[in-house]
Amino acid sequence: MNELKQKALMKYCMMITGDKWDAEDLAQDTILKLMEIKQADASPAYQKTVAKHKWIDQLRKRKRECFLSEWHQEREQSESMKAADEFEHVVKKLAGALTPKQLTIFLLKDVFAYQLHEIAEMLDKPESSVKSLLFRSRQRIKTLSRDFLQQEAAGESDPDHGRLLIDAILFHNPDYLLEYARQTWLSNASQPSCISMMRCAA
Template identity: 35%
Template sequence: MAQPKQIDRQSQIEETMEKLTHYCLYLTKNKWDSEEITQEAVLKTLTNYPEETFPPPVSLLKKIAYHAWIDRIRKQKKEELVPEIQDETPAVRQDNEQQMEQLRKLTPKQLIVFVLKEAFHFQSAEIADLLELKESAVKALLHRGRMNIQAETMHPLVQSSWDNVKQEEFFELVELSLNKGDPADIIRILPRLFHISKPYLQTNTNPYMAAA
């Protein structure tokens, strides 16, 4: 006979999958793509987070599904417009480098909040939930981050904020996530940076952060 916790978890999985399936169908507008995106979101979640913590919040699964769908659309467009994309590659690369340089004006926490909000379109409440912060704190980090980006020079306290973080590897991870259109790798490093206790964000190793 199943234990109560097992029954509760199974019910939670079924409810989460139902919500994710409906969302993917709404997103893709056809059953075939919907099923593939649903499976891809689940697979990415199981790959990046411990299986025993599944399911994570529906909002996280929806974000993963959304970016998987956007990535698929982008790949389709690239296949259709290869000559034009090739012609634009140097300009696009230069623009990306300039954007990454601007992000170097941010502290690690400002960078995480800014990228989740501006690049991956997370709501402030969702970011607050992921980081176990008050929504007002998230908004404050976002505001200070925007101010730092707009400033002509780097704030003197920014560099010291990276003392316990391997900055170059951290930026490589952020750039990789932006290029993939998938925030999963960024979300995985949150426990060490924000001292988060949520089990679905825990990982065994983290090569991007310096030893405490």
């Protein structure tokens, strides 16, 4: 294809795409297609026809990709919402199955990964009591059947308290958990130490 024909093709591609980058890509794709079908020296009219069909194919492809992208986004959002609902349901089940003391200590140890002595210091309780409560909470969770959990969940705790538990885990912030403890069974819990907070965040 001579230079004159290439310029004419580029001009036409610019006209139908309205964008320099799209026009350059389209012109290149058109030339490759013409070479593939051994029509590199085809008439300008035929070149324009090939370019037009290539552009229509590209637009259709973009439309499909856009649709699939939106579909995937909607699906991901739906799955995220479903996962959040299931997570909230599990937390409420635990709140119905364990006492507030057991639940507080279980979450501090097994979710936030605090050491027993740190939990004892934060809750102002003997380490032996913390260890005993943790053992009882773990045993209770192990022995609970699904049916029993569902029965226990029927008597869910106060919605505000449940929200504190959920926020504590979602935002990985033990302050919410200590507030839950204060509102349900504890009045003298201390704030987490800076070292503990940094370790927990890590």
